[in-house]
Amino acid sequence: MIVRPVQITDLPALLALVRQAGPGFTTLPASEDRLAHRVRWAQRTFAEQVERADADYLFVLEDDDQQVVGVSALTGAVGLREPWYNYRVGLTVSASPDLGIRRQIPTLFLNNEMTGQSEICSLFLRHDQRHGSNGRLLSLARLLFAAEFAHLFGEKLIAELRGSADEQGCSPFWDSLGRHFFKMDFNHADHLSGLGSKSFIAELMPRQPLYTCLLTEQAQAVIGKAHPNTEPALKILTAEGFTHKGYIDIFDAGPVIEAPLSKIRTVRDSQALSLVIGTPDDQAPVWLIHNRRLENCRITAAPARRVGNSLIVDRLTAKRLQLQPGNSVRAVPLLNQQQQAAAA
């Protein structure tokens, strides 16, 4: 398996993937035109033809038979072209010392504080490929890419995780809040959002802070709660150092998790090593390895052994990376130390 930039020839496979993902996957709508547009845009991004504000690094996960089985993305920056909105869950204290009254009321503050940060998004892995290291490779490849090309990204990476919704895709948070200002159901708004109208929709939202005690109990209960489907993604990113600091999506209240780029485990622990072809023994840990290229980026996960400044990998791994012995790679163990200990 390798992760590489998307190409226009991937379009049919991508369309099939997105159809499997279903309507909840709003950032990659199952429309051929829109997908083609996004793929072309990604190609221009990898060719360094677009500004950071517009950069969209769309990757695919490809097996050794050149079949595309997964997709993930990383943007240059959010909010530099049109405003990027989140709520921050803050606090209002209503207190009267004389009367002995003290109430703490979580309050939602609309903000654009994530402006200029880079977003990881649009991750989907084909159902039959959800095993082994595939999910982790598809997700962490973006982080390793950002480690190599840190100058192309913001100070932080963020991820908006899908919020709680019922089986029909209805969001209790939306029903209690957004619906009143848009007069449309969540799926419609979500659809518009995926079409790039999110900031237009956000402009309809009230600017003033909102007391959560005035939301329905169901809505209050899902603030900052990720959809169960996003649990695996959340787990991977949490292990990388992503945390939830109270920012949420303005539509479904899903958590926005964030991490300073330089503090992300994959970024912090990755190192430039020289590639050596050999035979890593059976006990060798799996490493995430990047060929350090931008337009011809290839990232894989493979057993490897570090000796000094060298990384010993087998011949197939080098071939997947399209590298020769002696080439430089950026690499990091796929699992953090705790995970390695747990796996051992």
Place this chain on the structure above:
Amino acid sequence: MLVLRPVELTDLPQLQRLAQESLVGVTSLPDDTERLRERILDSCASFDKNVQQHGPENYFFVLEDLTTRRLAGCSEILATAGFGEPFYSLRNRHFTSASRELNIEHGVPALSLCHDLSGHTLLRGFHIDAALVRTPSSELLSRARLMFIAAHLPRFAEAVITEIVGFSDEEGRSPFWDALGKHFFDLPYTEAERLCGLESRTFLAELMPQYPIYVPMLPQTARDCIGRIHPDGQEAFDILEREGFETNSYIDLFDGGPTLYARLANIRTIAQSQNGTATPGSTIDARGRYLVSNDSLRNYRAIVADLDYTAGQPVVLSAEMCEALNVTDGSPIRVIAL
């Protein structure tokens, strides 16, 4: 005969009875002896005060049965709402949501805490015996305040407001309070109203929501209470509405009851009442029913009277009326048709 007059300290025991009977939400009438005593003394001082410009004065009136000496009701005028500390209301205004790109535009009503009504003269504390509801006596109790204002214009503001008690159920529960105020005050509605009549109202500022409350986010039961009047407040509302008062975008922050507003010049009793002089005589040929007041200050009196009145002519009053109004031949009086 019932006469309206300024309260006196000797009224205290009876006033306490009225306070106990009065509806929750008539916050200016605390069921507390000391507070009531202060309120009476404050009123006496206000009537005695030489006022150049309206200030913190509170004019407290009672309705007394001259035969039994029983008090049948009370009402007040606060010269300046929010003198010394802000007078809070919720303003109900539309927040406009618009997106040209999405071709969406609509208004969402939102309630915002404001002090907009500070500085106006406030009518409050209207309470009358249940047996006298919707009789000329309740007109007297309410409108004699307007005649008093007409006689002493420099003592009052250019506009008059009053808060009508909002809806609460038989157990004293207010759906509006339960949906809004309770979250911030952590008190039952009746307790909050009691505190409002009792304590300094600074706790309001400490506890009230400072950000707008979007109406569609409130439950239906609470939305239904916005501008809704308690059945027992309906008469107070109706009397003043006939006077030319109007509801506007302001509601009470506890129970959602409406606030009525009128400029002095648009208030019927103030604009249309006529000055005249008293003449003792026979009222056997009475052709109409009137409110009559004596235009005094400390000795202010007002009654309902059936008169044979012609504008511009002296007002013929029976001996009983003259005694009730504390007037003699030639005393200035004020008259308006009931």
